[in-house]
Amino acid sequence: MKCARCYAPRDIRIVESPDPEPLDHEFLLAVAAVSICPSDHHIYREGHSSGVYPDHEMILGHEFSGTVVRAAKNGSGPREGTRVAVEPAWHCGHCDLCKRGLVNICRNVIFPSYPNRDGALAEYIACPSFSATVLPDDVSFAAGALAEPLGVAIHAVRHARPGFGDVVAVLGVGVIGTAIVELCRNAGVRRILVVDPDESRHAIPLALGAHKAYTRVEELVEEFGGTELGPSLVFDVTNAQESFGEAVEACEPGGKVIVITIPPHDHAELKASTARRKELDIQFSRRSRHTLEEAVRLIAEGRVHPESWPQKEFTLDEAAAALECSIAPPPGVLRTIVRVGA
Ligand SMILES: [Zn+2]
Numbered sequence: 001m002k003c004a005r006c007y008a009p010r011d012i013r014i015v016e017s018p019d020p021e022p023l024d025h026e027f028l029l030a031v032a033a034v035s036i037c038p039s040d041h042h043i044y045r046e047g048h049s050s051g052v053y054p055d056h057e058m059i060l061g062h063e064f065s066g067t068v069v070r071a072a073k074n075g076s077g078p079r080e081g082t083r084v085a086v087e088p089a090w091h092c093g094h095c096d097l098c099k100r101g102l103v104n105i106c107r108n109v110i111f112p113s114y115p116n117r118d119g120a121l122a123e124y125i126a127c128p129s130f131s132a133t134v135l136p137d138d139v140s141f142a143a144g145a146l147a148e149p150l151g152v153a154i155h156a157v158r159h160a161r162p163g164f165g166d167v168v169a170v171l172g173v174g175v176i177g178t179a180i181v182e183l184c185r186n187a188g189v190r191r192i193l194v195v196d197p198d199e200s201r202h203a204i205p206l207a208l209g210a211h212k213a214y215t216r217v218e219e220l221v222e223e224f225g226g227t228e229l230g231p232s233l234v235f236d237v238t239n240a241q242e243s244f245g246e247a248v249e250a251c252e253p254g255g256k257v258i259v260i261t262i263p264p265h266d267h268a269e270l271k272a273s274t275a276r277r278k279e280l281d282i283q284f285s286r287r288s289r290h291t292l293e294e295a296v297r298l299i300a301e302g303r304v305h306p307e308s309w310p311q312k313e314f315t316l317d318e319a320a321a322a323l324e325c326s327i328a329p330p331p332g333v334l335r336t337i338v339r340v341g342a
């Protein structure tokens, strides 16, 4: 099969590799669309992911959809010809954390595109049958690929449990931040405030339910800091180094900060006295668990609108350009989509 392999930082080559050989519980997927995630940048730019180095040239890409071309031999999962989206955190099902239902932090998780399991920037990928969710005919492959980051947003919002009295602040309105805006609008919260230094990213969340946009957290704090008009729920989705501390500054006393950000340096600072005096609830949120079906349902019902999150498309042959575009997207573009196959 044709695939895009990352040989070294910023060195992606289109090469031929043997087709994956699915195990008995895996189906073979003909990949149709891959959404490039900021977490793909780590191996692409630095050659490792949070200090974990791959021991072979990796195929990146973990937000994907496609058509089943060979069903699992053990009879489980989707049939041949089924269009599906795939949940990429493949949990083991038998460790202590899986038994507690915490499948997203499974001790033995396999994550395609994370060392050393190849990802989806390829013509084919083998996936366990439990990972698939059927895409209704009217949900596109690109929207199916975006169901994964939507699932990450659903997981974070489930942690937050927003209510109609809440004022929500979303720091960083890329795809996950924009999805959080849509989910909080659906939850009927009182007010949604967004912060992003890139003003070209303000129009989309404002059109999808946010009430006001800021370029800096300080502007929001000056306007509402510490008052009941300020945010009671703050989502940190910036991937910026300082945003954890800023989220703590922005949050109302007694409120909750939900941290999805992966900061560039593996160390984040907050002002301890502020967090303590406000008695903040700080919740980290990782990947997603059991969210893909809900994500696809929300898209199919027209309650979340990934087709309106601005995208730029590339072919598999252009995978290197797609990664570069995802690192430095044109104004307003939220996601880079790689189309694979016909
Ligand atoms: Zn992702």
Ligand SMILES: [Zn+2]
Pocket: 091, 092, 093, 094, 095, 096, 097, 098, 099, 106, 107, 108, 109
């Ligand atoms: Zn497990």
